[in-house]
Every structure is written in structure tokens, then in C-alpha cells.
Amino acid sequence: MNITISNASEKPIYQQLYEQISAQILKGELASGFCLPPIRQAALELRVSVITVKKAWEELERSGLIHTVTGKGCFVAEFTSDEKLRMRNELILKQMASDTLYYKSFGVTLDEVIELLKKVY
Amino acid sequence: MNITISNASEKPIYQQLYEQISAQILKGELASGFCLPPIRQAALELRVSVITVKKAWEELERSGLIHTVTGKGCFVAEFTSDEKLRMRNELILKQMASDTLYYKSFGVTLDEVIELLKKVY
Amino acid sequence: MNITISNASEKPIYQQLYEQISAQILKGELASGFCLPPIRQAALELRVSVITVKKAWEELERSGLIHTVTGKGCFVAEFTSDEKLRMRNELILKQMASDTLYYKSFGVTLDEVIELLKKVY
């Protein structure tokens, strides 16, 4: 569990959890079949409420990234590399679509965005 | 007042107002010295509460984009084109910094981002 | 009429007028018997509404600093130097009483206030 939680962030904690874990799964850092820690243990380690962890796990399951076996634990779902890549790109593109709307609202051109992106990255 | 409000959006209404108006000011669509519509009239047109408009206007004033004269109205502040460009870039870079964090968390490279960006834009 | 009006100020315009003229009277810059300009002319010069000037003049009259002769104009009241000094001190003390409340609320001591005052003055 290599997770960083920020209470000051505007993002809800459960979403921070969800985003970081889903990223780790799609990047391959958390391998298929890997067993996530029990929610109570995760809650203790991350110093957040059990409810919060539960909510993040539920969203991961709803996205098909993990599956829960009652009494056993939560396991990272089985994916091929291709599937992971496809899902990753889907997420990125979705986010990017919303980001570009913001840039466009200020009249920024594609070339300008790329220019600025090279500086920031 | 060329504004689009989405009640379904996760963003609060006052922030949608703030972002769209600030973009229009920095793009030059709302010229310096321009008098914004009275908050009550704007509230009617946009079909939102007066207090919501007020909150957006307050944030615009706090950012120095408009200035309010009690009993007279709210006026777009005086800026040179250079100042507008500088402020716009500041906003864009700030947003972009947060966007790239998301991309990076999935291990996406700069080249990949640019590739995807070209499709989306 | 040596008056400076600030639309950006948080103080209402009529009060800015009132304060500056009363100060000039009590300092002796506007001598007893001096005839203030007609409100319409003053409004034009200061680029404010007639109503605003009227309100300031009314407050000056209510304070006994000027008196109006219908059809003739508004005249600075007759005061001895002693009376002016007494009125000035009254105003200053009243203001100071409220100012010190603010300083005290932060736990600032008299010595500290004097210390800081010497820097600022």
C-alpha cells in the first residue's frame, strides 16, 4: 500500500484512494491476483475511516478492477497487458477531454498547449 | 452575458460563473471598463439565486478582474493585453501542473500525452 | 473646494465630503462666514450626484459647522479658535476611542502603540 492521502486536498479521500490504486493496477504495480489488505488494516495504516476505505474498494469493484471474495479478501482482477493499456487510455482520454475544454475556454491553441506542456512535464 | 450553467456538473454554479467570466475577460471578449449586468438581472437571466451570482462576482473582484462600485455596478478592471496574457498563462500553467500529475500517475510519457492531445483537441 | 473623492473607497462619498470639509473648517482653512459653492456647482466640479452633495451639506449643518440661508447659500458658521479646537479634539477623541478598542483587542499595550505610531506618522 504505497498511498498518499492529503486531508487538505479538495478531492474526497475515497477518491484519492480510488485514483491511486487504480493507477497502480493499470500500471502493473499491483499485479493481477494480488490480495489487497483488509479494509480495517488499510484504514489503520492510512489513518482514515473504515467507511472511507470501504467506499474506495466498492468503486474499484464497480469499475471491475478488483473483485471481492467474502471471507477471503479483495483481489486485483485478471487483465492482459492490452486490456490494461486500453483501460488506462480510456481514463486518460476522458480526463484529457475535460482538461482541453478548460484550455479552449481561454482561447489557447493546440500548439500553445503542447508548448506549455513541455515546460511543465 | 454568454454563460452556460450546468446544474449536473460537479462544479458549483458560482465557480462555473467565475471561470467563464474570467476566461471572457482574459480573452478580451469583455473589454476593460465594461459594466457587468446587475447581479439581480444576471440571476434572473441565468435562473440562479442572487447570492450565487454575488459569490461569483466577489471571487472575480478578489482576483482583481472586476471592481465593484456600490450603487453603480461592477466593472471589468483595466488591463493591458500583456497583463491579460500573463494572467491567462498563469492560470493555464497552474491547471496544467495539476493535470499532468494525473497523467504521470498512470505512467504516461510526455510524447504519449502530446499524441493523445492531438486527437482530442 | 480642495476635495479628493475616491470611488474605490469603502466610505460613502457623502461621508468623504463631510469629513474633508469639516476638517478644513476646524483647521481654519475654510474661514468663518465663507460661502460654500452651490451644491449644483460642487456636484459638477466633484463629478458626483447633487443628492450626494446635498447629503454632505445637510450633515455639516446638523453638526452646526455650516448654516444655510435659503436663496443665498451655505456659510461656514462663526467659531472662535477655542471652539474649533474643542470640537476638533472631540472628534479626534471619539475616533481614537474606537481605534484603541481595535488595538486592545489584539492585546497591544499603550507603549507598543506609541512605538508603532512613531514609525507610521
Add this chain to the structure above:
Amino acid sequence: MNITISNASEKPIYQQLYEQISAQILKGELASGFCLPPIRQAALELRVSVITVKKAWEELERSGLIHTVTGKGCFVAEFTSDEKLRMRNELILKQMASDTLYYKSFGVTLDEVIELLKKVY
């Protein structure tokens, strides 16, 4: 919550709240990490609207004096004594600069101000 609200005051209620709480924080009466009462409870106790308390809290957060954690509460920010002193003096000096302008407009000298101040304090 040792707060006094005056409905008769010319100052808006939210500003009275802001000033009193910021003074208490900078004086150390409200320690760093202290959890302010929930806005609804504070509204009940002070007999003002929730929205009024909220506005005061927002200004405190904007000044960096408190930080809000959604669903948890509002906490006094962490400051060293030096930081508090510096912020306090900044506020006092700013206020004093405006106060002295008033005194000067009546032609009062520094010595006179100090003289009067000793009486008032």
C-alpha cells in the same frame, strides 16, 4: 466562543466575527490545532444565520488563520509565536496607517496624538 455581536454596529456581522476570532488566534487564546465549533452550532449560539458564520469562517481561511476539512471541522492553523506576532503587527500597522490619515487631516501633530492616546487608553 467568546464573541460579542452588535447588531447596531455599522460593521457587518461576519466582519465582527472575523475580527474577534482572528484577534483571539493571534493573541494565542485560540491555540493552533484547536477545533472551532461547527458552523451550525456557532450560528445557534450567536443567534445569527449559518451563512453569516460561514462567510466569517471563509475569510479566516482565506487569511490562512484556519483550515477547513470537509466533514471534520475547522481548525486553527499552525503558527509559531513569531509568525503570530508578525501577522498581528502587520494588521495593527495597516489599521494605524489609515487611522493616522484621519488625525493628520485635522492637522494633529504626533505629540498631540500621543498625548490624547495616553488619556484614552
Add this chain to the structure above:
DNA sequence: GTGGTCTAGACCACG
């Protein structure tokens, strides 16, 4: 439980 947002409607001061 907490804060975040929004509404509808009101009263006031200023110009």
C-alpha cells in the same frame, strides 16, 4: 455528525 451549496425573499444604504 461535519461542511458545501443553493434558494427565495427581505431590508438597508448609496446615488
Add this chain to the structure above:
DNA sequence: GTGGTCTAGACCACC
């Protein structure tokens, strides 16, 4: 006419 403030009450998300 304008903005400035305030109220009472509501619904939501998060923890």
C-alpha cells in the same frame, strides 16, 4: 436604480 447584508430552510457529499 445599484450593491450589501441577512434570514430560514433545504439538499447534498463526505466521514
